[in-house]
Amino acid sequence: MKPVDKIRSRTVVLPTRDIDTDQIISARFLTTTSREGLGKNVFNDLRYNADGSEKPDFVLNRPESEGCRILIGGNNFGCGSSREHAPWALLDYGFEAVISTEIADIFCNNSLKNGLLAIVVDNNTHQWLLDNPGADIAIDVAAATITLPGGKIVEFGIDGFAQHCLTEGIDQLGFLQQQTSTIESYEENRSWKP
Amino acid sequence: MSNPSTLFEKVWADHVVVDETPETPAVLYIDLHIIHEVTTPQAFSVLRENGLVVRRPDLTLPTLDHSTPTTPVSTFKDLLVAGEGAANQVRQMQQNCEDFGLDLLGYGSGKRGIVHVIGPELGATQPGKTIVCGDSHSSTHGAFGALAFGIGTTEVGHVLATQCLLQRKPKTLAVDVDGELPVGVTAKDLILAIIGKIGVNGGTGHVIEYRGAAIRAMEMESRMTVCNMSIEAGARAGMIAPDETTCDYLQGRSRAPHGAAWDEAVERWRLLRTDDGASFDKSVTVDASELVPMVTFGTNPGMVVGINDPVPDGSDASFRKALDYMQVESGKPMTGNAVDIVFVGSCTNGRISDIEEAARILQGRKVADSVRMMVVPGSEQVKKEAEERGLDRVIIAAGAEWREAGCSMCIGMNGDIAQPGQLTVSTSNRNFEGRQGVGARTVLASPATAAASAIAGFIADPRTYS
Numbered sequence: 001m002k003p004v005d006k007i008r009s010r011t012v013v014l015p016t017r018d019i020d021t022d023q024i025i026s027a028r029f030l031t032t033t034s035r036e037g038l039g040k041n042v043f044n045d046l047r048y049n050a051d052g053s054e055k056p057d058f059v060l061n062r063p064e065s066e067g068c069r070i071l072i073g074g075n076n077f078g079c080g081s082s083r084e085h086a087p088w089a090l091l092d093y094g095f096e097a098v099i100s101t102e103i104a105d106i107f108c109n110n111s112l113k114n115g116l117l118a119i120v121v122d123n124n125t126h127q128w129l130l131d132n133p134g135a136d137i138a139i140d141v142a143a144a145t146i147t148l149p150g151g152k153i154v155e156f157g158i159d160g161f162a163q164h165c166l167t168e169g170i171d172q173l174g175f176l177q178q179q180t181s182t183i184e185s186y187e188e189n190r191s192w193k194p
Numbered sequence: 195m196s197n198p199s200t201l202f203e204k205v206w207a208d209h210v211v212v213d214e215t216p217e218t219p220a221v222l223y224i225d226l227h228i229i230h231e232v233t234t235p236q237a238f239s240v241l242r243e244n245g246l247v248v249r250r251p252d253l254t255l256p257t258l259d260h261s262t263p264t265t266p267v268s269t270f271k272d273l274l275v276a277g278e279g280a281a282n283q284v285r286q287m288q289q290n291c292e293d294f295g296l297d298l299l300g301y302g303s304g305k306r307g308i309v310h311v312i313g314p315e316l317g318a319t320q321p322g323k324t325i326v327c328g329d330s331h332s333s334t335h336g337a338f339g340a341l342a343f344g345i346g347t348t349e350v351g352h353v354l355a356t357q358c359l360l361q362r363k364p365k366t367l368a369v370d371v372d373g374e375l376p377v378g379v380t381a382k383d384l385i386l387a388i389i390g391k392i393g394v395n396g397g398t399g400h401v402i403e404y405r406g407a408a409i410r411a412m413e414m415e416s417r418m419t420v421c422n423m424s425i426e427a428g429a430r431a432g433m434i435a436p437d438e439t440t441c442d443y444l445q446g447r448s449r450a451p452h453g454a455a456w457d458e459a460v461e462r463w464r465l466l467r468t469d470d471g472a473s474f475d476k477s478v479t480v481d482a483s484e485l486v487p488m489v490t491f492g493t494n495p496g497m498v499v500g501i502n503d504p505v506p507d508g509s510d511a512s513f514r515k516a517l518d519y520m521q522v523e524s525g526k527p528m529t530g531n532a533v534d535i536v537f538v539g540s541c542t543n544g545r546i547s548d549i550e551e552a553a554r555i556l557q558g559r560k561v562a563d564s565v566r567m568m569v570v571p572g573s574e575q576v577k578k579e580a581e582e583r584g585l586d587r588v589i590i591a592a593g594a595e596w597r598e599a600g601c602s603m604c605i606g607m608n609g610d611i612a613q614p615g616q617l618t619v620s621t622s623n624r625n626f627e628g629r630q631g632v633g634a635r636t637v638l639a640s641p642a643t644a645a646a647s648a649i650a651g652f653i654a655d656p657r658t659y660s
Contacts, residue, residue, distance in 0.1 A: 022628060026632075031283050032235075033235035033239075045627065050614070050632065076428070079395065080330065080425075081329075082344035082346055083233065104395070104398065104428060105398060106345070110349075113346065160216060160217050161219055164217070173348075173352055173356075176352055176355070176358055177356060179221050183357065186211040187357075190223075194320075
C-alpha cells in the first residue's frame with residue numbers, strides 16, 4: 001500500500017443517508033477476480049441509464065465534479081455487504097477519502113486497509129460540507145485534521161494503528177506475519193482445539 | 195472467579211493471541227474460516243504473490259454459493275447459465291482450492307450450499323468458536339454462541355495466511371426479547387421489528403446479544419434467522435448463548451465433536467453465558483407478544499412496518515427517495531400491493547424449516563397466475579431433506595419453481611433477478627435499491643408472508659392462510 005498522508009481536493013456531495021455498498025458497486029460487477037477496473041462501475045445505477053447513457057443530474061456526471069477526490073456522504077455511509085469491491089471501486093474511480101457522520105464498520109475497515117480514508121466528522125462540520133459542495137479542503141492524516149476553506153481546522157478521530165499504517169504505507173499482513181511465533185504458541189497452549 | 199463477563203467478552207478473551215494496546219489492535223485467533231468464490235480470488239492472488247500457504251486448511255471451509263446457477267450443474271457449460279464471469283469465478287475457486295490443498299464442498303459433494311447454511315448443518319459451527327467469512331451475514335453463526343462476523347477480502351487473506359485478524363474490541367448491545375411470539379409471527383418478523391426499532395445503524399460498533407424468553411423458546415433455525423440480520427442493524431455480530439436446544443441441534447452432526455470430546459465440549463459450552471451482573475454498553479427491550487408479521491416498505495431493512503399498518507410518513511429527502519423508488523404511498527398499508535415475484539431462500543430463510551413453512555401455506559393451493567414463485571433451498575442437504583419429506587412436490591404442485599441450492603435472488607449474481615419495476619416479496623435480508631436487479635423493488639418478509647402473497651397475487655397477511 002502506498003503511503004497516504006495529505007489530500008487536498010474539492011469535494012463531491014452525495015447527501016443521501018444509508019448509502020449501501022450495493023449502490024456503491026452492484027453485485028453484478030463482483031464476478032471479477034481482480035481489484036482493478038471497478039471505477040467505471042462505481043454508483044453504476046445512479047450514474048447511468050439502462051441504455052448506458054449518463055444521467056446528467058447525478059453529481060458525478062456534472063462537469064464541476066471532474067477531478068474531485070473527496071466524497072462527502074450522508075450518515076451511515078457504506079452499510080450492508082462486506083464487499084471490499086466498494087472501496088476498490090471508489091479508489092479506482094479516483095476518490096481518496098470519504099467523509100460522513102457515521103461510516104459502517106466493515107466498509108470502514110476495508111477502506112483503511114486499502115488506503116481509502118474513511119473519516120467521521122462532527123455534525124456541524126458535516127452539515128457545512130453538505131451545504132458547500134465543491135469546497136476545496138485539505139486532509140492531514142498524521143495530524144488528523146481537515147482544513148476548510150478560509151483556514152478553519154477541524155479534528156477527526158482515527159484509530160492510531162490505522163493512522164500509522166496509512167502514513168507509513170504499512171501492509172497489515174506483514175504486521176501479522178511478525179506474530180507467527182506467538183500464534184504458534186497460542187495454538188499449542190490453548191485449553192481446547194477447534 | 196474474575197469480574198462478571200458477557201458471552202461476547204468470554205469468547206473474545208479466549209481468542210486473544212496478542213492483547214490490544216492504544217497503538218495496536220488485538221491479534222484475534224479464528225477457529226473457522228468459511229470461504230466462497232466471490233470474495234476470495236484477490237486474497238488467493240496475494241498468497242501467490244507472496245509465496246504463502248494456507249496456514250490451517252483444516253480450519254478452512256470452502257464452498258460455492260454466490261455466483262452459482264440454480265439450475266442443475268454437471269459440466270462447465272452448465273455454469274454459464276449464470277454468465278461467463280460467474281462461471282469463471284467458480285472455476286477459479288475450484289483451482290484455488292486444488293492449488294492450496296483445500297477440501298472444497300463443491301459440485302458432486304452433496305454438501306455444497308450457502309456458507310451460512312452449511313456451517314451449522316455440518317456441525318462445524320459451534321459455541322465458543324470465532325468464525326469469519328467474506329460475507330456480512332456471517333453473523334448467522336452467532337446463533338450458536340460463536341463470535342462470528344463478516345470481513346473484507348484483505349482480511350480473508352490475513353486469515354488464510356495467519357489464521358488471525360487484527361481487531362479492536364467492539365462494544366456490546368443487549369437485545370432482550372421478553373414474552374412469547376404470537377401464532378403466525380416468526381423469527382423473521384422479530385428481527386425486522388428489532389431493526390425497525392434500533393435503526394440500520396443502531397448496532398454500529400457493537401456486538402448484539404439476543405436474550406429473553408422469546409429467544410430461549412426458539413429452535414436453532416429461527417435463532418439463525420435472528421442473528422443473520424444483525425448486520426442489517428449495523429452490528430458487528432449477533433450472539434445467543436448456547437443451551438439444550440443448541441446441543442440437541444449439534445449432536446451427531448459430522449463435524450461436531452463425538453464421544454468423550456462431545457462431553458468435554460458440552461461442559462465448556464455450558465459456561466458460555468453472560469454472568470449475572472455483567473454489563474452491556476447499551477440495551478434494548480422488545481415485547482414479543484405485541485408483534486405482528488412485518489414487511490419492509492422502503493429501501494433498507496429498517497424501513498419496516500406491521501403488515502396491516504399504514505406506511506409511515508417522512509419528510510426528509512432520503513425517506514421520500516425510498517418511497518418514490520418503491521412506488522409506495524405513506525398512510526396506506528403494504529397489503530394489496532401487486533406482486534410479480536416471490537423468492538423463498540437465502541441464508542436468512544433458506545433452511546428446512548423455512549421451506550416447510552412456505553410449503554405449509556402452499557399445500558393444496560395455487561400460486562396466482564401473475565406471480566413467479568421461486569423456492570431455492572439453502573444447501574444441497576436442505577434440498578435433499580425437503581425432497582425426502584415431499585415438500586418439493588407440494589411446491590411444484592402449487593405452481594412454484596423448485597431450484598438448486600445457492601444465494602440466488604438474494605444477491606442476483608447468478609442470473610436470478612427481477613426486471614425494472616417488478617415487485618418481489620423476498621425472504622432474504624436486503625431491500626436495497628437494485629439489489630435484486632436494476633430498478634427492482636424488494637419487500638422483505640417471512641417465508642409465510644411470502645407464500646401467502648404468492649397465492650394472493652398481492653402482499654397478504656399469512657395469518658389468513660393458516
